[in-house]
Amino acid sequence: MARPTLKEHVINREWCKGCGICVYFCPRDVLELDGDDKVVAVRPKDCICCMMCEQRCPDLAIEVITERKEDG
């Protein structure tokens, strides 16, 4: 079975308003707000691609790009 694995988080810094919803509700603590109050993926290796940040973002400012890799 192929399962989705993380390629990258695409963050639109123009649209992000720094509300912190994605940061707080991330189950793996992958995201943080930087000094400009914009979201950054600081621990991308911990991402489980649950997509909740992308789906909850009120500003449509974050996309989780995945790719499918064969297991084993």
Added chain:
Amino acid sequence: MAVKDYIRERFFPHMWCAGCGHGTVLNGMLQAIEALGLSKNEIVMVSGIGCSSRISGYVDFHTLHTIHGRALAFATGVKMSLPKLNVIVPMGDGDALSIGGNHFIHAARRNLDMTALVMNNRIYGMTGGQFSPLSGLGVIATTAPYSNIDHDFDVVEMATAAGATFVARTTSYHVRQIKEIIKKAILHKGFSVVEILSQCPTYFGRKNKLGSAVDMMAAMKENTTPIGSKAKKENPDLIERGIFVQKDLPVYNEEYDKIIKRAQAAGK
């Protein structure tokens, strides 16, 4: 198509405040429409006035941004003239239940085939934080600085009593449920009402000392429960989420077509 293909990117970033729940409603609704594979040309979004109603400007469907409380009346005209279109009517709590209260109950009673979204943040955000018919007893608002003495409507009970044939509720925290419920609401033949509890950190949250948008969303998780859950029996104060009503009844536009045929036959 991706979610981004359904929006008018030139108007982004949108005008809603940081952490406004209405953006998450937009996000969830777009996911539902994408999952249904609807074309932009088969959807008409009709909205009234308020923060919520600005949603129609951001989506790349046929859109009508109309007058306060009367979105359902305009939507009725659209549906009657082109019944094959999917009509979605996003409204705020004040827009839907106060200014548009009569339009709301009678659209439900007629069983017009359309989807009404009530984006309920319990406040008039755009005009500066006045209390709405959904604010509830004890709430602080700009127009209720010593707390509100009005009781609130229960949108689900009201829509059910008025005859809506699909009635559901969810919150901006539960975005996957927003997607699933809006999918079903759009597919439902008849008047669908979806109440989505949404946070207004700028007015409702600040006035009532509820913390940030994140705190308000965490509270939605804590204060709601699926319909008929064990938790609800133990704590009756919890607000139920899910689909309360789903039934088939004749829809207004089809009944009207039958009347036209009957009148034409009688005239011959």
